[in-house]
Amino acid sequence: MNRVRLGVNVDHVATLREARKTTEPDPVTAAMLAEQGGADQITFHLREDRRHIQNRDARLISEMAQTMVNLEMAANPEMQEIALALHPDSVTLVPERREEITTEGGLDLLRLTDRVSPVLRALQESGIKVSAFVNADQPQIKEAARLGFNAVEIHTGEYANAGRMEVENTLRAIRDSAAAARRYGMHVHAGHGLTYHNVHSIVLIPEIEELNIGHSIISRAVFAGMEQAVREMVELLRR
Numbered sequence: 001m002n003r004v005r006l007g008v009n010v011d012h013v014a015t016l017r018e019a020r021k022t023t024e025p026d027p028v029t030a031a032m033l034a035e036q037g038g039a040d041q042i043t044f045h046l047r048e049d050r051r052h053i054q055n056r057d058a059r060l061i062s063e064m065a066q067t068m069v070n071l072e073m074a075a076n077p078e079m080q081e082i083a084l085a086l087h088p089d090s091v092t093l094v095p096e097r098r099e100e101i102t103t104e105g106g107l108d109l110l111r112l113t114d115r116v117s118p119v120l121r122a123l124q125e126s127g128i129k130v131s132a133f134v135n136a137d138q139p140q141i142k143e144a145a146r147l148g149f150n151a152v153e154i155h156t157g158e159y160a161n162a163g164r165m166e167v168e169n170t171l172r173a174i175r176d177s178a179a180a181a182r183r184y185g186m187h188v189h190a191g192h193g194l195t196y197h198n199v200h201s202i203v204l205i206p207e208i209e210e211l212n213i214g215h216s217i218i219s220r221a222v223f224a225g226m227e228q229a230v231r232e233m234v235e236l237l238r239r
């Protein structure tokens with residue numbers, strides 16, 4: 001079967017729970033149902049401020065998931081220690097600013113080499129595959145390859161937010177970045193802002209192997225149920 005792998009990001013379920021600081025809805029349950037719906041991977045972002053996913057969620061999802069687990073985290077010593085203890089299948093290094101609503105841009109690898117390198121090495125030495133969340137920008141892709149990342153996750157936010165006149169330019173940047181990343185020998189992932197309506201053009205990019213999608217799936221799940229929402233997205237990822 002030729003299909004892009006789907007990582008379902010369950011952070012938004014935790015956001016709803018944290019709005020009341022209660023126990024429901026539980027992102028661990030969401031992860032289990034996402035797997036029932038056909039997700040290939042569970043993705044979550046353990047943020048420094050713990051605004052949505054908590055350590056308990058990270059631990060339980062890591063223990064219970066039957067598919068792959070992808071931990072999104074900032075490159076710092078605290079998160080490195082947690083990642084080494086949880087030992088997910090993969091880690092995606094992302095930038096983190098406390099005031100942002102979501103991860104608003106890619107990692108600036110050219111500026112952050114000294115911070116990123118030791119974390120990358122420590123994780124890879126323990127057998128974790130490491131991906132860099134970067135903008136669709138050739139110098140960043142080249143730097144990711146130079147640093148030795150296993151994969152890049154190309155930020156699709158600009159494409160998702162583009163007006164009609166800009167869509168083609170944003171797509172071209174993603175296509176060119178995907179092709180470059182593959183030429184450098186890295187795996188190619190993408191994500192951010194993808195929906196049931198805009199995912200098609202991304203699925204058609206041949207180098208892209210994996211998409212990580214959260215907000216749109218969780219939004220649909222509110223009305224359709226988690227398994228159904230995931231099943232519908234899985235169908236859209238067939239090539």
Ligand code: PXP
Pocket residue numbers: 009011045072092094102103133153190191192193194212213214215216
């Ligand atoms: N990939 C990364 C690296 C992210 O930080 C996020 C947002 O948490 C996503 C994918 C999913 O984005 P969205 O919720 O917009 O689908």
